[in-house]
Amino acid sequence: MKTIEKNVGKKNIVLLVLPQVQLLDIAGPCDVFTSATRFLANDQAGYNVFIVSGTSDKILYSSSGMSLPCSHTIYDIDFPIDTLLVGGTEPGVLHEINSDLYTYLRHIVKETRRIGSVCIGAFALAKAGLLKGKQVTTHWKYADLLQKSYPELEVNINPFFIKDQKIYTSGGVSSGIDLALALVEEDFGTFLASEIARHLVLHLKRPGLQSQYGNALPDYDMMSSFTKEIRDLLKDKLGQAISVEYMADSMHMSVRNFSRVFVRESGMTPGKFLEKMRLDQAKNLLEYTDMGIEMIAGKCGLGSVVSLRRLFLKHLSVSPAQYRKTFKRAD
Known part of the structure; x- marks a missing residue:
């Protein structure tokens, strides 16, 4: 014993x-x-x-x-x-x-x-x-x-x-x-x-x-008004190519000034914010839909299953398939 x-x-x-x-x-x-x-x-x-x-x-x-x-x-x-x-x-x-x-x-x-x-x-x-x-x-x-x-x-x-x-x-x-x-x-x-x-x-x-249990981005109500505006601008465009120039132009700002203000308001770069938005959308689609992983990669603007997999391994240390197996919501 x-x-x-x-x-x-x-x-x-x-x-x-x-x-x-x-x-x-x-x-x-x-x-x-x-x-x-x-x-x-x-x-x-x-x-x-x-x-x-x-x-x-x-x-x-x-x-x-x-x-x-x-x-x-x-x-x-x-x-x-x-x-x-x-x-x-x-x-x-x-x-x-x-x-x-x-x-x-x-x-x-x-x-x-x-x-x-x-x-x-x-x-x-x-x-x-x-x-x-x-x-x-x-x-x-x-x-x-x-x-x-x-x-x-x-x-x-x-x-x-x-x-x-x-x-x-x-x-x-x-x-x-x-x-x-x-x-x-x-x-x-x-x-x-x-x-x-x-x-x-x-x-x-x-x-x-x-x-793995939470969102990559803070809750919407915890964001500054500036960050909320960018999120609202991008939320229906994640399947498209999005540049910092596009974000800055939408806010009528230079790229340099936009990037400086964005970091101050959100605590991260515009590129990192966009990456986390795409990750959160991919997680949501894996949890709530039966959409194929290749289609999810496209809808999130990641281009390929390989890019989606890299994103999940980078942030969550699991593949998209493993994430879905663990967190898929019951119908």
Whole structure:
């Protein structure tokens, strides 16, 4: 029988709750850590899990309206912290939270072994200045906003979680579970982490990439008015040859000025934006239609199946056929 390596003494885990947090950001990691303690069945090993408020209120409400009672707030924690994970909330909510939160995070990072975020909790770590120069991830929907808001970061939405020294960031919502399993594996080995994954009916290491689940471009309502205008101009012309000159002329601008403004407004070059528009259209056609892959390549302005395949491998690390097999919607 395999044995589980046990570390002496329970580790204090803080799951930091912010207003309008998504429940799974907190509940998922909580179930992983408490399962580890239960499976270890040793009073001297495992985790003490604390739900802590990032405000002065001990009861916060999640995005679903459920209340989350917290044992402590950032103002009255009276125990050492091994690992702290910040749950996500809408970026706009972070501007309404007392600046004490960010002061606390800057202070506590020096005293914890690990600190991290679930989903868009990365914005809180970035606002506290803890992610400068780090490679990080977040929910695919907010990745471009995070990169644009904090250009000193290197945002990568492919992994479900990223470790950069003692900073851990995870992707969208359920990725907090992937991160928690990885932290248990760090602490107590693969066998225990695997047993927890089996118990919770999860992959120990989820296949694929987070980027396969989302759109290549930000949501329309998150784009600037300038970027929206370009998107609306191009959306019915993707099967045609489109140049930067054409985009600039349509906006009555020189190519140089258009390119400069476009990068400022969208965070990417016009060519990269067009490439991502074509990728999103191809993904949509693969998911919702039975159209042949060659026809999809033509409708998206990619010219050939080879070009379409290269685009998918570049951004998603799967072929168009593999993507369709995984994500095709039921009729």
